Amino acid sequence: MSAILDIQSITKTFFGVPAVKEVSLRVAAGQIVGLIGQNGAGKSTLMNLIGGVVQADSGAMLFQGRPYAPRNPAEAYRAGIAFIHQELNLFTNLSIAENIFIDAFPARRLGPLRLVDRADVSRQTKALLAQVGLDLSPSLTIDRISPGERQLVEIARALHMDASLIILDEPTTSLTARETEKLFAIMRQLQAQGKALIYISHILNDVLALADSIAILRDGRLVTQEPASAFDVSRMIALMVGRSIDSLYPPRTAAPAATPLLEVQGLSAKGIVENIQFTLRQGEVLGLFGLMGSGRTELARMLFGMDSFEQGSIVIKGQRLTRHSPRESIRRHIAFVTENRREEGLLMNINIADNIALVALPEFARTTLQVLDQGRMMSAARSAAGVLQLKSGDITQQPARSLSGGNQQKVVIARWLLAEPSIFIMDEPTRGIDVGAKYEIYSIIDALAAQGSAILFISSELEELTGMCDRILVMSRGEIYGEFARSNFHAENILRAAFREEGVKPA
Amino acid sequence: MNARRWNPLQFVLNNSTLILFALVFIGFSLSSPRFFTVENVINFVKQASFTGIIAVGMTFVLLTAGIDLSVGSNMYLSAVVSGLLMRTMGLEVLPALLVALATGTLFGAINAFFIVNLRIIPFMVTLSTLVIGRGIGTALTESQQIDLPQRMATFGQGQLAGIPMPILLFALVVLVAYFILTRTPFGRQVYAVGNDVEAAKKAGINTDRVIFMVYLVSGFCAALAGFVLASQVIRVDRSFAEGREFDAIAASVLGGTSLFGGVGNVYGAMVGAVLIQMVQTGLQFNQVNLYLQPMVRAFIIFITVFFDSLRETTQARLKRRFIRPVENREASTPART
Known part of the structure; x- marks a missing residue:
């Protein structure tokens, strides 16, 4: 033919x-x-x-x-x-x-x-x-x-x-x-x-x-x-x-505690997500895997208060959220590292220091006249950049645009660090960055967890989830369709759940 | 098929202009007995004519999610050019009209060139030509007022079958524009471009050409409106048609045209223009403080734009992309018809 x-x-x-x-x-x-x-x-x-x-x-x-x-x-x-x-x-x-x-x-x-x-x-x-x-x-x-x-x-x-x-x-x-x-x-x-x-x-x-x-x-x-x-x-x-390569991931340094930080109960929005239920614990890296269009990003946006939902509730540190907005989420120490750095996360033409200070701006304006305390702001930005080993020139001069993808992502994370969050929602944090930079991002995730933060790690790369997470939830068509503990990570089984294959018990 | 529950909120949102129009009309008729007379109604429709004509042109532009702030200056410049030729060369009314239309269309072409060929955003381009257009007009007249010849007044006061000339031209413009927008390939492509310019490109539409054309239409309408206004006031001074872009945009938006593009029609622009003039006249009849009148008008416009934004958010909610099948059809059926 x-x-x-x-x-x-x-x-x-x-x-x-x-x-x-x-x-x-x-x-x-x-x-x-x-x-x-x-x-x-x-x-x-x-x-x-x-x-x-x-x-x-x-x-x-x-x-x-x-x-x-x-x-x-x-x-x-x-x-x-x-x-x-x-x-x-x-x-x-x-x-x-x-x-x-x-x-x-x-x-x-x-x-x-x-x-x-x-x-x-x-x-x-x-x-x-x-x-x-x-x-x-x-x-x-x-x-x-x-x-x-x-x-x-x-x-x-x-x-x-x-x-x-x-x-x-x-x-x-x-x-x-x-x-x-x-x-x-x-x-x-x-x-x-x-x-x-x-x-x-x-x-x-x-x-x-x-x-x-x-x-x-x-x-x-x-x-x-x-x-x-x-x-x-x-x-x-x-x-x-196919086959995967090991040693792409840093060893995990600490085990999760039992204290729940984020509890999601029966979250539903018609046509988007259905009865989402899970708990995120202190020090835990919880993977959320799903194929394109499975509702991962939509769920993340709802958790952070950017989109509304119809049923269910979100409980943070034992307190049920009554208002849902990004402002409220930030106040409750939730951080959202978006999938789309260029369009949603960073102000590309603004210098790195101002980008880092953005989320925590109100913190630095706690004076009578609400004037920004520039000195304190800059030193906080510098120390956050230092902690994350940001590779850049003068952070008060260099625009975010000029950084590599991996370093841009660090700026996004640094910005959140200033707000001292305890819950991180990371949506595809390593998308489009090279292998070396990925390793550094993974190390940061591990360090954050070891310090007692909880991380919801959303990714469509199964390997990095199995490499980094304590537990993996699988989303499919807007539902949690499977849950895997670290001892039970098996790439084919997880993919099967994502593809809704038979033989995998739905969660 | 498509049976939907009748939703009062949606009904009010979708027909906000007509409801407002009826309320305002009834209100003024009750408060001032002289308001509700044939003579007065004809009068304010006549006064609304030139606003309506620019609003029709503006509707084309708004439908593509663009904006034309330069229409007031365009009215002025094209009236100046044709007025000067009438004064110095003794041009007759009809040739003068053609000169005005040619000037206005050229003005529109300049806007279009910067927007389409040089990719500068419409707001900045037309804001600049707003200033430049009036500047050129002031320079041509050395800031002097042009008194137009008597034949212009005769034209402005002319009637056909008892209908005043301005209303006649207004009606003609609405009718032709209606046909262009609803019945011609170009008109439908204007809506397509306003709905999703990327999809329009993918569908093989020459989007540049469509956008270029809408600014020509707006320029043409502005010039015609300028000529109609000039024939009524019989002079062109420095502040001729100043700030009229605001009325035109307001009339169009009042008539249901969305500033986000893709939604609207000339019939609405017509209603909007008459509504604005009716409010103006009504306020005068009720002897509302002269200085308060602009605020009342602005308030009405604000309310309508607010409705537009309400409509838009309702729409956006209904148009959310679904990733799970939704059996219930109603949920995916937005309300606008």
């Missing part, structure tokens, strides 16, 4: 770190290719290369036999590649019909005006909707239809532009079981019509059932691409995990 898309040894590097390395992949017409891999394995980058979101450093792609190098998403779209993202690209303020035809409306002239031929648009839309099994009025606006229906509208749009390759990235996360079944039926139908599909999912059984061939990525490299019949779920997981 001839390949409709032929990727030849493609490489993409971000800031010196290869995200996709010499990957070759073939997708044939009338075929569904399942693409799986752990978070950060390079799936998204690979799809973004195909979709024109990013451009390759080396390697080549052939699409329908011709060289293919899209410079932007619009070019990929025009070439006949439809990309259906996890977050949908529909205009919620426009109708279904308008969303499908937005780039090229059939129109007729009326004097100087080109008017949309609404009858024609409506008729064509009805036909397209029928193809994806939707019985909706074309004039219904997107914000009035369900997530599942939106997904099908995107597919209708792909059909309208006559896409020959459709990429679906985690399309089922927000769908109900019935909607998922419907989507799969339509995918099979498209396949029968000779379209090629790339299906990315963390639900391995779905991938097994749907795909003709399965490609597995690990650390930016293609591990293998074989017919689906060559796989079962445990082989898929084994290939995704």
Whole structure:
């Protein structure tokens, strides 16, 4: 069978770190290719290369036999590649019909005006909707239809532009079981019509059932691409995990105490998290593992008071929180090291010292006129920078922007140290920083725990959790789906829980 | 399908302008008997015409989540250029109108160039051209007042089938703009760009072109509004149309256009413009202290913008991304229609 898309040894590097390395992949017409891999394995980058979101450093792609190098998403779209993202690209303020035809409306002239031929648009839309099994009025606006229906509208749009390759990235996360079944039926139908599909999912059984061939990525490299019949779920997981290296983690110096610092009881928010229950103890490093979109970050934001929830309670040092806001959390000595340093954590153009002092500013303005005590502030910032061994020049001059990723992360942690927190929520604290810097961050985590702080360590890198944590909670689809003690850390079992495989007892 | 419970709060939020309009109208009619007359209603609609015309142009810009602060200066500059030509070269009304429109559209094109081609934020660009535009106009006139010829007054007081010229032009602008926004590919793309500019690019829309065009539309409308105003006051002085950008933005937002882009329509802008003028007239009828009047107007505008922000937060809550399936459809169905 001839390949409709032929990727030849493609490489993409971000800031010196290869995200996709010499990957070759073939997708044939009338075929569904399942693409799986752990978070950060390079799936998204690979799809973004195909979709024109990013451009390759080396390697080549052939699409329908011709060289293919899209410079932007619009070019990929025009070439006949439809990309259906996890977050949908529909205009919620426009109708279904308008969303499908937005780039090229059939129109007729009326004097100087080109008017949309609404009858024609409506008729064509009805036909397209029928193809994806939707019985909706074309004039219904997107914000009035369900997530599942939106997904099908995107597919209708792909059909309208006559896409020959459709990429679906985690399309089922927000769908109900019935909607998922419907989507799969339509995918099979498209396949029968000779379209090629790339299906990315963390639900391995779905991938097994749907795909003709399965490609597995690990650390930016293609591990293998074989017919689906060559796989079962445990082989898929084994290939995704690969082998790990030891001594990447410092030894833990102290054991957790029994005193609970943070107790979360029955936390629920409709459509986000469901009945979250756990206790974080003094001196404990508690890992929270989950796949992309499992609700880890959402939970972290709720715990810190940034998002609201509907049911349940948060108890800090025996006191139930009645108000939920970041201010209140800071007052209760909770620190939140965000996943996204650049956008949420640091003021990039401001100098390091001011960045460090930011959270504790009120502490340094405890004078009658609320004027900042600059001297005290600077010496506190200097000592925090010293404790964390920040590698920088003059911290009152150098902007945060100029630091390396690892040192930026230290600035974020240093800032919290000044507020003397006892509970740290760390969301992907080592994302995008190099191995050496990671080791230093791990050492800081260990030291904090040894001093009696409690750390909720959220990560999608399972290895670092098994390396650092006393206990690991697994989140899946907004629920705690498994709990593992240190003596019981087994990468495959934890991954199984994250993938909701059978044989793992739900928590 | 899509059966939803009737939510009174949501109803009030979604129809806040019309409810406010009705309340204000009834209130003034009760407090001042002379207010509720055909003559007076025609009068304040006429006075609202030029504000309404700029507000229509402003709506295009706001729909893309942009802003055009320069419309007042644009009105002034295009009125100055056409007024000077009428005075010095004896230009007739129609050619003068064309000159004004060309000037205003060029003004809009300059805004668009800086915003689209040089990627400077609309707020800064149009704030600068607000100052520069008035500066050029003042320089051209040497700060003198231009008295317009009698034929301009005749044009301004003209009627067609009993409808005053300003109202006629206002209605025409609303109608054409309505068709452009709801029925043309360009109009629908304006909404798409305002909803999500990244998604619009991915969908193959030439977003630069769309954004460029909305500033042209705003410039064109400003010039037309300036001409209508000039034909009513028959002179163009230094403070001509000063601060009108505020009324235009207010009218548009009063009419339900969101400053966050993607939501709004010209019909709302029309209602908003008339509402603002109605409040003004009503306050005069009730002999409210002259110095208090701007505060009352500002208060009404504040209330509406507050509603806009309320609507926006309700929307945001309803649009939260779900990571678990939600069987209950209602939860994922925001209220705006």
